[in-house]
Amino acid sequence: MKSTSGLRADVQALSAIFWKGLKHHLRYPGEFAIYLSLPFLFTFLILGMGNAVGGSNAASFFAARTGTTNIVIYEILGSAVWMVSWVVIEDVGTAIRDEQIKGTLEQNFLAPVRRFTLLVGLSLTDVVITSVIFLIVVGVAVAVVLPSSFLTIIPAFLMLLIGLIPLFGIGFLFAGFVVRFKEPYIFTQIVNLIFATLTGTYYPVAFLPYWVQLISDALPQTYVIADMRRIMLANQTLVNLYGSLFVLLSLALAYPIIGYAVFRRVERKAGVTGEFSKY
Amino acid sequence: MNSPNTSYTARLFREFKASFVKDLRSYFRYPAWVVGEFISTPLWFFFFALGVTLFAPVASTANVRGLGTGITYFFFGFLFIVLFSTSVWGVGQSVRNEQESGTLEQFFLAPANRATLILGRWARIFLTDSIIIAYTTFLLYLLGGTAISVLDPTLFLLALGLYEISLIGFGLFMAGLTIRIKSYNSVGNMIFFGFMILTGALFPVTSLPTPVRYFSMLIPFTYLNDIMRHAALGTQMILPETLEYPVAVVAAVAMMIFGFVAFNRIEQDARVKGSIATS
Numbered sequence: 001m002k003s004t005s006g007l008r009a010d011v012q013a014l015s016a017i018f019w020k021g022l023k024h025h026l027r028y029p030g031e032f033a034i035y036l037s038l039p040f041l042f043t044f045l046i047l048g049m050g051n052a053v054g055g056s057n058a059a060s061f062f063a064a065r066t067g068t069t070n071i072v073i074y075e076i077l078g079s080a081v082w083m084v085s086w087v088v089i090e091d092v093g094t095a096i097r098d099e100q101i102k103g104t105l106e107q108n109f110l111a112p113v114r115r116f117t118l119l120v121g122l123s124l125t126d127v128v129i130t131s132v133i134f135l136i137v138v139g140v141a142v143a144v145v146l147p148s149s150f151l152t153i154i155p156a157f158l159m160l161l162i163g164l165i166p167l168f169g170i171g172f173l174f175a176g177f178v179v180r181f182k183e184p185y186i187f188t189q190i191v192n193l194i195f196a197t198l199t200g201t202y203y204p205v206a207f208l209p210y211w212v213q214l215i216s217d218a219l220p221q222t223y224v225i226a227d228m229r230r231i232m233l234a235n236q237t238l239v240n241l242y243g244s245l246f247v248l249l250s251l252a253l254a255y256p257i258i259g260y261a262v263f264r265r266v267e268r269k270a271g272v273t274g275e276f277s278k279y
Numbered sequence: 280m281n282s283p284n285t286s287y288t289a290r291l292f293r294e295f296k297a298s299f300v301k302d303l304r305s306y307f308r309y310p311a312w313v314v315g316e317f318i319s320t321p322l323w324f325f326f327f328a329l330g331v332t333l334f335a336p337v338a339s340t341a342n343v344r345g346l347g348t349g350i351t352y353f354f355f356g357f358l359f360i361v362l363f364s365t366s367v368w369g370v371g372q373s374v375r376n377e378q379e380s381g382t383l384e385q386f387f388l389a390p391a392n393r394a395t396l397i398l399g400r401w402a403r404i405f406l407t408d409s410i411i412i413a414y415t416t417f418l419l420y421l422l423g424g425t426a427i428s429v430l431d432p433t434l435f436l437l438a439l440g441l442y443e444i445s446l447i448g449f450g451l452f453m454a455g456l457t458i459r460i461k462s463y464n465s466v467g468n469m470i471f472f473g474f475m476i477l478t479g480a481l482f483p484v485t486s487l488p489t490p491v492r493y494f495s496m497l498i499p500f501t502y503l504n505d506i507m508r509h510a511a512l513g514t515q516m517i518l519p520e521t522l523e524y525p526v527a528v529v530a531a532v533a534m535m536i537f538g539f540v541a542f543n544r545i546e547q548d549a550r551v552k553g554s555i556a557t558s
Contacts, residue, residue, distance in 0.1 A: 030464075030465040031465070033465075034465065034468055041472050041476075044476070045327070045475065045476070045481055045482075046327070046330045046331065048476070048481060048482035048486055049327070049330075049331045049334075049352075049353060049356065049481045049482045050330075050331055050333065050334030051334065051482065051486055052352065052481075052482035052483055052486055053331055053332075053334050053335050053352055053353075054334035054335055054336065057336070058334040061333070061334050061335060061336055062333050062334050065333050066333060075330075181311075186311050186312050186314075186315035186319075187315075189315060189319050190315055190318050190319050190322070193319050193322040193323060193326060194322065196326050197322055197325060197326045197329075201326070201330075202326070202327070202329070202330030202333075203329050203330050203332075203333050207329060207332075207333075208329075
């Protein structure tokens, strides 16, 4: 018989939530194909538009502003991290609302599982999904365009794994807002676009106005994208990047705590006001 | 109520008006979506536009290779995207929305022309799209001081009219497709992004590889994008002017007729097979 308390119970619950999430993703392979194709598509669009605007000197204009002529890797890294962030926000952020719409939220909350375990379980599925997306997208791009630096994908991937922790924290925060305000899909779209604009997905953050850069500095993807570019395009190592690694680790501590605290607060309030059963 | 004396045109106009008002009411019933659309659409523009400016000549705001500045060139690409999305996500999805709301049978049983009802939705989207485009243009001026101007407004408006005629035709075809294909989102995404590349919305079709360019030349939107951009920025046209104008007119009308015929055929087929209400 399965235990209902203690570490073993938590692991069992995590495993169940993880597999459930994975099955859900496997049931919709079309969505996964879109997550894989969008980074290439957006990179291709930017390249096409850039070449139209810059002509034969487009690469040198690009290099003058970014310090690299390897446009594909520069843009694909931004695209891949954006797609990862997109999946996390969409999955973790809207998962509670989805359960609410399907009418299964009450069963989930009545199960002898801690809320934190529930949210972490959802995140674990996304660790696997986003890792696969990142490794396929960046792996293919690096293998074709920059094969000599293929192994730099390992430290870049480590950077992503660290960056995922604060991102999940933002997902928890978002889950709370969605329970409170409903309308998850429009929130998701806006948040994903704001993240794409502020984190330097296709351009250096230094391009943004100074006050906007202050907001960018509070977002983990900013550090992940910039550091990945340094690792793959400027031969930097994780040791060289200790400063931003430290900031990223601090965000990895802060966001999950803040996110979970906000989620719990909204959840408690929703329990009192009956917000959970409202559509 | 319609009397037997009511002229056919007056009846069609009344149906169109009713459909337009209904769609406008549905649109404003979800204010979060309205606000979201007004935030996210300009964000898409600024996000991509900033990426493209990396490729523009350094310290230059002058006309780049006859294409306008990076921002103005991209602005018209953004305009085409907003307009084209009307076909795929607006008109095309109207039938799917009714299907999901469980009102498709009422919609099809109403003593009204189906195409007129769909045109009502197109009119609502055209109105809101125009407001969003005007608002983004104003924002662009406020934030970057870039004033968008059109060299030949008459030609631009004529091409826009033809563009809308094509959009209605293509939208009707897409609406028919939603009756046939249930996984509309994935197909819609593929068609949307494919057209963005193939029709030269974001970069000239001359940048495409030669075999792909042949496909581009078969799509009416390619000529309409080209004429509108030529009218706005004075860019070089893909065909000689005397040839491209008649080609564009014929292609736009052909697209309209094709859309009506395809929609009616698919609808009749679905009635026979009983697949109208299957979701």
